[in-house]
Amino acid sequence: MQIPTSSPIVHPLVSRVMLLFLWFILSDLVHFASDCQAQKKVSICFGSASSSLLPIALEQGYFRAEGVEMELRPFTSGKNALQAMLDGKCDLATTAQTPVVHHSMIRRDFLIVANLSLSDDFEKIVVRTDRGILKGADLKGRRIALPEFTTQHYLLDTFLAYNGLKNTDVQRVYLHHNEVIKAFQRGEVDAVVHREPETTHLVEEFAGKAKIMPSPGLCVAIYALVGKRDFVQGNSATIAKVLRALVWAEEFAKKEPSRAKAIAAKTYNADQAEIERIWSAHHFRVTLDQPLLFLLENMARWQIGLLPTAQRKPMPNYLDFLYLDALKSVKPEAVTIIH
Template identity: 25%
Template sequence: MKRILPAALFALAAAWPAAAQESRPLRIGWVQAMANAPALIAEEKGYFREEGLNVELKGFGDGPVIQQAVAGGEIDVAYIGAPPVYQWAARGLEAKIIAKVNYGQAALIARADGSIQSLSDLKGKKLAGVNRGSGMDVLLRGLVLKETAGLDPDADLQLSQMPVGNMNAALDTGVVDAAFSWEPFISQSVLRGAGRVVFDVNAALPGYPWYVVAAPAKTLKERPDDLVKLLRANTKAIAFLREHPEEANRIIAKSFKLESVKAADGSVVPPEAIVAEARKRLGWSAAIEPTDRAFIQRLINYSVDLGILNKPLSVDDIIDDSFAAKAAAQH
């Protein structure tokens, strides 16, 4: 029997933590919205594996649930809206936005046979939105209702909170008159002839940023190389979405388990056509531009005005471009 020398044992012991660290999957939480398709594409096309990254994707219904998962140490990095990141910062949980994922996604829709033709018609009506304090809620109350429509969200209409997946049914049955939703739910309603887009945020603010890649301090410190690999995979996925739209649409439709819908004229709209319709209101980009910083600062200011944040913050305190710079340099 060959004897292992003490020096060899020491080398094995020293290597063990590094090996264990490498084998531990990077747990990625993502809001299950079509705008976060790069996470799905990177997994489906093997871009994470190409970068030598072992990942575990976990889908969540909205940003506030991911916030809880990050705080509880259940995930390492998130595809999430920008507002939860600055909300973490305000509560003392250090986290950084390290890349952008997409632009656009939100729209306010109303019953196609209803009386709501413009935002001003919302006065006195019932409107569905998501959880108060979430990114979409800040966008709805701050930009859409207060700034654009000149309405008081708490006094001029009935604003109810519900999961985005329930909004189309609520609209169809008259429980609400309008809904502030995201894709693919908007396109499903429009293509069925049940809903009508009253206000497309991306049409009003072309290219406004929404989902971002964000990581808490622990991940930033302990797994910087994995974050760089993640951003390279994210960039590849975005390029694929742009360069191969038809294949990408099929992957998205399958991943979201979209079903065909029947249009008002009786024709059948296939799942990939729902994705194509949704792409009229959203797109994908990884680089954080100066205009993106300005918009996120605008969201921060809305949150302060709405009483969701108890103190003002600077957007520069929640963005770290260094990981993206390293990913680009190694590309």
């Protein structure tokens, strides 16, 4: 004889609780899968310590918190970093406005998404005092090494004009960043234009035979985050995440300057004194402000003026090279460009 069985009776309230519990579990799994899928790999080519917000954001985990798997690729200069990005070796790059303006004369396939820092005394001119160079006018007829179409190039031209000299009054030796200092050390040139901390090291090495020519305010440089137009416009949400991480890094640098400097010192292999000089010469802020537009246009006038009259073209409209939407969505008060 078969013993009859009956299905267990489940109270309706218990059923609803179980269903709700399962819904939460499945919801968490979906969100987890979505977050994993949303992890976006981004690479940034960067140059000098003017880009210090990048390693700070990486070290503090701000990129990771935004779902961005960040790779920072160091280069000897912003000029080289920008060229690498344009050549497809990274997604974004940091660089001063001089290389940006130089490329804007011949191509329009890139955008500035933010400015990360500003400086007016980072690039410097070192001269051989043992060769009789004591003031600006003494540079007349001298050989000066520098990288072409860089902030250093602009500083030299501005310094010469400030001291009553023409561009043709000096002999320029255009070299790669890595070779500029070596030319000075070998005695092949009378002066160089470079940046900190290399300029201070050079003066210390020559112990009384060289000095830095004062030039604060003659060259105001910005250090922008730049990307290919297609990449920026096609990854607007990712660009916003990158900028949000950098805004966090900016706040960290303000609240914890000692820790921020320590991260920068480790990244750029600088000692405490070097990083203090670099820090004092910079304002680290994530912005897109009106002075940026002025600096781009001013640099463009200078570069156009270097060309023979027949080769000069109209100045580009730099509003066309700015991507405002991402920073507006992250920190709207940082976008003050009139457009």
